[in-house]
Amino acid sequence: MRSMTGFGRGTYSDEHVSVTIEMRAVNQRFLELNIRMPHAYLALEDKLRKGIKETLHRGKVDVYVTVGELTPAAPQIRIDYAALSACKAALDDVNQSLFGGEKTTLPLIMGLTKDWFVQEPPAVDAEEVWPVFAQALQGALDGMVAMRDKEGANIRRDLLARTDRMAAMIDAIEAKKEDVVARYKERLEKKILALFDAARQVPDQDRLLQEVATYADKVDFTEEVVRFRSHVVQLKGFLEQDGDVGRKLDFLIQEMNREVNTIGSKANDTDVTEYVLQLKNEIEKIREQVQNIE
Structure with missing residues (x-):
């Protein structure tokens, strides 16, 4: 897993030219390349783009190419x-x-x-000096990847720790489920009995228990807890991968947030709401970190 931010610098030369390539990258949903290079060597820009795209897949990357003539030709x-x-x-x-x-x-x-x-200016055979450009480009990419890998490892450790905290919170929420359902049944039964009492009617106890049980199912958030746990397992799996996982993580975080919102609306319980708020806070921090993952 790699970060999208980084810096790389490569320099190479032969008996004719010295080429230095610097690149800086920041967050971007897709790959955006901005290359600045001497006009005489613009014929090599497509090759530079292709070489960069083979290694970098997301981020806004600014590339600066400097060329020094070691044996200047006559104008x-x-x-x-x-x-x-x-x-x-x-x-x-x-x-x-x-x-x-x-x-x-x-x-x-x-x-x-x-x-x-x-x-x-003297005529320049750009293709002839491409091997020098290629070596300088590889050096810059190696530096960029090394920095992205290092930052990506730091992000992975942070996200894994937050994932463990979320798993503990969802366990605590699940432990509250029976109490939440029982309290809801009690409140609902009292309201129904109060209505019958006001109407001076005697309710059918079997029908009353059936209706209370039916409505109580609406506050049962077992399915959401199960799905959230599944998302936690997926999240950990993505964090252990070495490929491009940024978009997958972004989608997964949206799904996790949706499950948490549903749990909060179903439970309507102060204890569960406290855990829901903590979960949403962790999800938001993870979302911020995910924006920097390639």
């Missing part, structure tokens, strides 16, 4: 002869008309404009 120089000729012709015309035919030289043109002179 490409391009002369726009048409623009240079136009500049010279224009200056020749001005010199001839106003300055007695002074000679137009290259330094003179360069002092006025360099739009005809184009210096472009």
Whole structure:
């Protein structure tokens, strides 16, 4: 089980380039990748994305790629002869008309404009340097996974402890069931007898007991307790898994919360309500932790 937060950094170089890749991850329902890298190497972005997706499956991940040229190639120089000729012709015309035919030289043109002179970055063969990127990426992913695993282990210990506390609470709630049902029957029987007494009628005792028993079933929360215990077993099972369990846990916590709410509404008992509130508090804390699980 892994956390979704983490940091990883990898650096690798050969005789031509040095590549450093840093990645930071925070909680996110799905995987979101934001990659910032030099424009000259954008052709490798898809490969970086594919490599990251093979290892990370959830979280918002910011990736920063830095490339250092160890043996810089010469820039490409391009002369726009048409623009240079136009500049010279224009200056020749001005010199001839106003300055007695002074000679137009290259330094003179360069002092006025360099739009005809184009210096472009050297061509980069991105595929040729991919092995360096791949090594740096692996180092960053290894660091990220190690941090996520460590944080995931801490979360697992916390959730297992909370799961044990919830199991103890549901046992305490179940121990109250017979008293809750008995008190409900007693209250219901008293109300019915009071109504008959007010109407000066004598109730049929067998029918009275049957009706009281039927309505008392409505406060019996045995099924909810059984299902909650089953969810606790599932929760522990998920926590012991190494795969991506975040979404499964999120759904399971919703189901546990639903069972607890039903128990509280059925029991309508102060002692049970106290345990229900404690259970809901533990479930909420687990829900918060689950949001950070991959």
